[in-house]
Amino acid sequence: MASPLHIDFVSDISCPWCAIGLTALEQALTDVQDEVVADIHVQPFELNPDMPAGGQDIGEHLTQKYGSTPEQQAQIRATIAQRGADVGFGFNPDGRGRIYNTLDAHRLLHWAGLESATQQLALKKALLVACHGQRQVMESPEVLLAAVAQAGLDVARAQSILASDEFAAEVREAEAFYTGQGIHSVPAVIINRQHLISGGQPMAVFAQALRQIAAEVRS
Template identity: 65%
Template sequence: MPTPIRIDFVSDVACPWCAVGLAALQQALAHSGDALQATLHFQPFELNPDMPPEGEDLSGHLTRKYGSTPAQQAQIQTAIRERGAAVGFAFCPTGRGRIVNTFNAHRLLHWAGLESAERQFALKRALLEAYHGRGERVDHEDVLLAAVRQAGLDEARARQILAGDDYAAEVREAERRWLDAGIHSVPTVVIDERHLISGGQPPEVFERALRQIAAQGAG
């Protein structure tokens, strides 16, 4: 009988490695379904919580934040595209264009999680595909609502959320909780609130860890 486990996927829509990590985790879960039954919960983390409404040019942002050169950035982006292709996630060839504020995306993801784990997963995938797969701005309402429709969620309710401050306090509280738990980089996968896996690992790393944890739980 598969062992039930809880997976908290702490991530930001703005993070390309989160797209890689989620796709890899999906593969790992598909391959280890005989051993475990997972429930997946997406938890908020903002890489750039103070990002202004107009966003910031990607290359300039990376240089300012990490000190990287355009040549180094190109190498990293090539590596990310290759890792994405290996797990079935296609990155936009021209990149994201701008770094944007993702707080509204996290508010919608919180709401989606209240609807169902399946809807939240669908919305997360839709947002990652919009931003990293097509280079669309996930701080723009039309892009957010398109993702909501793609996930099968109520567009009218999403409009209400975006027009007000619903779930803002809940998202900020969750962000503080994960920061207080010592998480300062994403993606971070937390299994059964005890086991932590950092980074966009390959599927086999996730699968091996999941099977070991499931075996411990079954024992």
């Protein structure tokens, strides 16, 4: 009998490792579907909550934030591209170009979660593809609404959210909760609100952890 598991996926759409991690996690859930039944609930984390409108050049940002050189950044991009290819997530070969504030995306994801966990996950995946695969401007209402439409959600309702500050307080509250629980990097995969798997792990790592936790639940 399959064990029900609750999975919170704490992440930011601007994080490439989150795209890798989510894809690998979904593949792991398919691999263990005879032993585990689970819903993924997307939770917010902003890597750059103070990013101003217009964003910042990605190379400049990474140098400023991490002290990395262009050569180091190119090597990391190659590693990420290969890890993405391994799980079937296609990264734009030219990188992201710029990095943007993601609060509006998180507000829409919060709303989507109130509508349907399935549609929230679909929106998350559409946003990750727009950001990392299509190199879109992730603060643009048009880009965000296109992802909303792709996820089968109410575009008019999403427009009204973007035109207000609706769900901003809820997003901030959730972010404060997870940072208060010691989450300071993403992706962070929290299973049954007590087991933490950090980072964009390979599918096999997620599958092994899911099987182990499911066995503990059954016993």
